[in-house]
Amino acid sequence: MPWRSPRKLLFLCAGLDLVAMGFAALLLNLLHGPNLLQPSWLVFVVGITYVLFSWLLGGYTLLRWPWLRLRLVIQRLLITGFATLSSLILLGWMLDFDRYSFILLDRIVLLELLGLQTVFALFIRLILRIISRSLSKPVWQLMAAPHHQIDVLREWQRNPFVRPPKLLNPRKLTNSSSLDSPVLRRPFSLAVAHDIDLSDHQRNQIGTLRSQGVVVTTIEDLAQRQLERIPPRLLPEEWLDLSDLPWTNELSFQRKLKRTADVALAMPMLLISMPIFLILSFAIWLEDRGPILYVQKRTGWMGQSFDLFKLRTMRVAGANAATPWTTKGDLRVTNVGAWMRRTRLDELPQLINVLRGEMSLIGPRPEQPRLDDQLAEQIPHYRKRYWMLPGLSGWAQVCGPAYPSTIDESELKLSYDLYYLRNWNLSLDLLILAKTFKTLLKFRGV
Structure with missing residues (x-):
């Protein structure tokens, strides 16, 4: 993997x-x-x-x-x-x-x-x-449509750990003599975007490169290898079908194993955290005498809404008040709430959502239905994040922005969710649990 x-x-x-x-x-x-x-x-x-x-x-x-x-x-x-x-x-x-x-x-x-x-x-x-x-690593050469190249380079520039691929003009593959050009003589690998229009001769040239030992792959695979996420704007419209995912089958062994692990871990975690829950509840009430729990509609499995439980971290708003994105230094956050957000202890009541089967311990974080509609209109493949149960923690939470407050940050977060959707297995869940533990110990909830 x-x-x-x-x-x-x-x-x-x-x-x-x-x-x-x-x-x-x-x-x-x-x-x-x-x-x-x-x-x-x-x-x-x-x-x-x-x-x-x-x-x-x-x-x-x-x-x-x-x-x-x-x-x-x-x-x-x-x-x-x-x-x-x-x-x-x-x-x-x-x-x-x-x-x-x-x-x-x-x-x-x-x-x-x-x-x-x-x-x-x-x-x-x-x-x-x-x-x-x-160690001389092969240089990645990328062939993409001109309007796509900016999106590709922007995604790689977000990651300081990897070198962005070099853009390769498809015309370099037109003549067989170009295979001996200085660019192609150096060790390199080739990634091809889905929207590039290649001639039959160019496809044959790519086949020749592959037979000579050159690694040829898709831009999706390259993003997974180097970025550990899948930027949605780099994917074709027909990318991934629901039937391609094994856990969509209710009788799937992987799905049953994940659910069994959720219940087996959530039950003792809820019991162990009860003293912490009581202390935090008293601290929340003591600060402003407001309600302890915050219940909000969120989008779950296959777009179905459910009531998500949290310890309240913000000041009490009116019944019809809008609920915009939370930003860094948000004045609505209480003193106790700011500390709970840093430690993510405000998420403890969601263990109840896990036991009720509305959430999993690991999965994409659920969003408000109103914001979902807005994001789905502007970000391709957005709805696919709900092809799995939403989670208490996820790949986007331990790798991406904790609380996205813009469309751009939401798209970045989705790229991690799509990676998790595509690569889910038990090992990846264990890795996310370990990284979540590290995040909690370093007080990096916000």
Whole structure:
């Protein structure tokens, strides 16, 4: 699946970090004696803690920025080391590890260990950056209609991690001698837009390139590989049919598995979150003595509307008041509501929607029917986002704008929803859950 490729480097680096942590512990063992590694599982705990904080604080994200300044790389690694040190000291104090005389958890030893680990981690990342830079990746050449080229380049410019494709004039494929041109002699791959009008001879030339080992694909596939989203304006009108999706069948195993997972996770999550719900409810009522819950009509499966439940984060409006898009710094948001939006705790009551079968834990976020009608008129393929149950979190929520407030941002959000629709599987849902957890811990709800 195309979504896995950008994460291979992350898992490789995380594995090397664990190996480096073990090597650093062995070096300190020579200095402090054999008791340092007793019990041996403590080294693994320290290593996993370091990997977790490196993931949360961008220690692996920087691998996708081979041109990132060295100063910023060192800064992130130092912050990761400090966060790991602080959390382990706090954990040791809470669990009273002093009575066990764990040498590895001594503050000085921990400082030495994480200092060595920071040096090793920097070395690992520099080596991976050098390898990443030295690998010659084929240049993507793109053939698209003139009116389409601006849309294509704009979508790639939104992603700083990838190089935009080079535009290739179809006339370069007209003559067989053009295959030996400087442009085509270099390693390259070819993406063809759906609206390009090619002659039979040009199609034969593309077939010749394919037989010579050149990767030839569609612009949709290229967007999935590089952008991890599918921009709707780059797709043909007849793109994707409802019958192409396996989970539209009520007897589908994938659909039943997803529903089973929703219920199995939502029930304990709702029970565990009840104390938090009660505390937040009291805080909401205490601020302005208004209602605690906010109920709003949203669009669900196949366009059917349902009542969505949220903890109220805005000031009480009149019964017939308009409900425009929420913007950053919106004055309607209460003090308690602003904090809940950052942590997304205002979404907790939607676990009830999940149990009722109106939503899933993972899926496109539901929108207001009034806004849906407006967006469907201006954005192609918009209605297709409701070919799956709406979700509490989704690919667009962890990758795109949290609260889109313009047509352009809504179209960007839809591109992630279409990617999820096209590539859904259990692994992608687990990835979204992990990224949602990371978003919550970093207070990036808005």
